[in-house]
Every structure is written in structure tokens, then in C-alpha cells.
Amino acid sequence: MVAVFTDDPDRLAALHAPWSEGAPLREQTLQQMHVNRSTLLTLLQGKPALARLRQQQGPHSDSGLPYDYHRSWRELLVGLSYLWEGQVLLAEAQLRPALTGAEADLGRRAPMTCMVASLLAAALLERDNATEAAALLANRLDVLEHSGMPEVLLLGYRTMARIALASGAEHRALELLGALHAVGVTRSLPRLCIASLAEQVRIHARRHRAETCRELVNRIDELAADPTRTQALWRRSVELLRGPAHVYEAIAAQDWRRALDQLEPADALAQQLEHHQLHIELLGLRALALDRCGERSQSLLREAADLAQTYGLLRVFRDAHPALEDLVLQPASDGPDASNARAASMRAPAQRPIPARTTPSMALTPREREVLTLLARTLTNKEMALAMQVSEEAIKWHMKNLFAKLDAGTRKQVVQRARISAYWKKLTETASRREATPTCRRSLAQ
Numbered sequence: 001m002v003a004v005f006t007d008d009p010d011r012l013a014a015l016h017a018p019w020s021e022g023a024p025l026r027e028q029t030l031q032q033m034h035v036n037r038s039t040l041l042t043l044l045q046g047k048p049a050l051a052r053l054r055q056q057q058g059p060h061s062d063s064g065l066p067y068d069y070h071r072s073w074r075e076l077l078v079g080l081s082y083l084w085e086g087q088v089l090l091a092e093a094q095l096r097p098a099l100t101g102a103e104a105d106l107g108r109r110a111p112m113t114c115m116v117a118s119l120l121a122a123a124l125l126e127r128d129n130a131t132e133a134a135a136l137l138a139n140r141l142d143v144l145e146h147s148g149m150p151e152v153l154l155l156g157y158r159t160m161a162r163i164a165l166a167s168g169a170e171h172r173a174l175e176l177l178g179a180l181h182a183v184g185v186t187r188s189l190p191r192l193c194i195a196s197l198a199e200q201v202r203i204h205a206r207r208h209r210a211e212t213c214r215e216l217v218n219r220i221d222e223l224a225a226d227p228t229r230t231q232a233l234w235r236r237s238v239e240l241l242r243g244p245a246h247v248y249e250a251i252a253a254q255d256w257r258r259a260l261d262q263l264e265p266a267d268a269l270a271q272q273l274e275h276h277q278l279h280i281e282l283l284g285l286r287a288l289a290l291d292r293c294g295e296r297s298q299s300l301l302r303e304a305a306d307l308a309q310t311y312g313l314l315r316v317f318r319d320a321h322p323a324l325e326d327l328v329l330q331p332a333s334d335g336p337d338a339s340n341a342r343a344a345s346m347r348a349p350a351q352r353p354i355p356a357r358t359t360p361s362m363a364l365t366p367r368e369r370e371v372l373t374l375l376a377r378t379l380t381n382k383e384m385a386l387a388m389q390v391s392e393e394a395i396k397w398h399m400k401n402l403f404a405k406l407d408a409g410t411r412k413q414v415v416q417r418a419r420i421s422a423y424w425k426k427l428t429e430t431a432s433r434r435e436a437t438p439t440c441r442r443s444l445a446q
Contacts, residue, residue, distance in 0.1 A: 003015060006189070007191055008234065009045075012040070012041055016038065019034060039051045039052075039074075045233065048082070055074055072116070083119055086277030087311060087312075088123040088311065089311070092120065092123045095120040099136075104364075104366065106365075110143075111143055121133040121134075121137045121156065127312060127314055134160070137156055137160055140156070150192060154191075161177050161180075177200050190229070197217075198220060200216050201216045201245045202244075202245075205321065208252050208253075216249075217245055246266070250262055251321065254292075256292040263286050267282040277316060280304055280311070281317075281320050284305075284308075284324050285320060285324060287327065297327075301328065305328060364402070367398055371399065375414060376415045376419075
């Protein structure tokens, strides 16, 4: 796991190599750990579908414990594999229940919970649900900074930066990317620094700030050329960031022929590693560059729009460049049907079902639900501490979380807002069970 959190996929591959054909392990927990490592390595090698297959072939029995750590890793890795290949609809379906379970078992700010939330937020943003994505990442980035996987940390900061940019707060987006760069320096993870700079190039290219983009790309090239970093898998992951940065630098300079030259190797690598979302983005940019060069681009643009619609990527062209969004939305020369089809890739379906939101206000831990039950009976903090046989400081901590999650200003508001939520039925059922236990009856009597 050290190799995973230090962003050293080549070291992970070397350590895993002796066991690549299957570890002779009898204990099921060790087998699950082996399968999770194999899944992650296969994903980092650019084979997301094979990574999921490896996971499916592993042991999946219930541990019988209140919280199954290995199951959470399995859910996280499968969700990451869907995001890797741009399957945001499947990623959302996988990660929503995973987040609900992690929040209930571990709490909102546990490292595993924060990593799952980061992946789900990235998927939701691509589905044009920026509000919920921001709520999922609120008060969680600091946890990811210290204990998040580099890939998940990168997605979290990039998602928040794109949300800020979409709301018109470019300064906030650049501030977030600066923070990501600082984390990369602090944790000695140069790929995070490169990711930060590459995302800044994308932002500045939107306003054709050619000189700024050129300076940022030069910094990326310097970091990528580090002679101490010769590992093949690591360098390939860096090229996945560096290639598009050079494309956007050429777009900022409005050097469309050079942009076309840069697009070819960048897109080839994206396809090789099955980063379909990046492939669709680069396909759209190629159509834009061809259009600016006075060449036909309608068929290419239509293909990119169809792929975006298939994968559920509603923001891919909007986040890439304003000129690309305009090109997608403009009337097509091959008829209104083609224009409508392209425009459909930029907006959510009219009859889109509204899934149950997994926001902070709806994710209470078992202890917080217990405190809320006693609070509804107007017990004081001291009385709740006696009833639950915990310290009064612990009760204060749970109360603080309840105020934040239910967005309440008073104890009465906490109860009122809980009563109208879907949790109230569960809380009353829990209260009935607790009152039936001898420990609870004896504590309340005291």
C-alpha cells in the first residue's frame, strides 16, 4: 500500500510480480487483499474492464463484521475503473450505495468515506450535477490531502476547481489548483504538481492567454523530464496529463495546425489506456481545430457528441473550451436532426430520474442517530452521556455534527429537521430496540 499512496505504480508492479499468477493463500482476508492489489495494478496499466473482471473472480463473502474494509476497497476500485473509462452512469450507480454505507459505518470524514465521495463527486459533475458534487466534497479535501490515494485526491481537487470555474469564480479555481500543487510538493508527488499545472493551462486557454500557458507547459516539461523518474507506468500516467496540456497551449496561441499535431499522440495514448472521456474531449478539440483551419469537421463533431451522449458526459465539451461548446451547439450543415443530437449531449435528459441524494445532511452515523433519538426526548448532554455510557465530550462532538449535517441552529431545529427526513422512521425503530435493552433502561432510570 505504500507504493499506492506514494504514487509509484512501477514499484507496486514489481512487488506484485511474484504473485501475479495467484498467491497461495488460504486465509480469505489475505486473498481479498491480493485481489484488490491486482485490481488496482491492472487499472493503472490501462485495463479497466480486466480490472473489474479480476475483482469479480475474487472472494466476496461477508466478513460478519460491522464494517468490511476489503469490501469498501472493492467498491472504491470498481467505481474508479468506471470513472477511468468515462462510464459515469455506471460509476454513479456503483458509488452511491458505497458512500451511504461508508458514511453510516465510518462517519463523514473517515479517509475511505472521503475517497468514495471524491469519486462520486467527479461522476456527478460530469452528469452536470455540480451542486451535489460540491456538497459531497465540502469539508473533505483536507482529509484527502493527508490520507487519500493520489488518483482520488487529484479528482477531488479538479472537480472542485471545475465547479468554481463554472460558477464564474476563476480566482477560486486557480487557488484550488495551487493548493493541489502544494500538496504534491508536500507529499513528494510530482504527478499532482503536473496535474495542477495542466488544469491551469486548460483554464487559461479558455481566454487565449498564450504566454501564461506557455510558461505553465514549460514547468510541466521540466517536472516530466526529472531524470530520477524513469519508471514506465509513472511516466505514461504523466504523459496522459502532459499531452493534453500541450494541446491547450497551442489552442491558447490559436496555432490550430500545431494543435492538430499535438492532438494525435495525446489521443493515441488516451485510447491505449482506455481513457474514453479524455478521448471524447480530444475528439471534440480535433473537430474544433479542423473547423478553425477551414476543413470539414461535422462528421467528427457528430461522432464526439454521440459518444458523449452514450457515456452520459454532459459537461465534457463545456469544460474543455467555450469555442468547442459553441461549435457543438451551432446549427449543423447536415440538417437539424444532427444539431439536435449534438445539443442533446450538452444537457441532461428531460425525464432524468432524481436519485436519492447522499449529502452530508442525510448521512448520519449510528452514534449520531442514537444521540438524535435521545435529543428528541429532550435529554440534556449529561443525561445522554449517562444513557449511552460515553463521555459528555463525545456527546458534544456528535451534537456538533448533527447541527452541521442537518443545517440547524438550535437543538429544537435538529429534531424538527430530522422528523421530516427519511431517517425519522429508522430512528424511532432504533429507539424502540434500545429501550428494550436492560443497559439503556438502567441508564435512563439513573
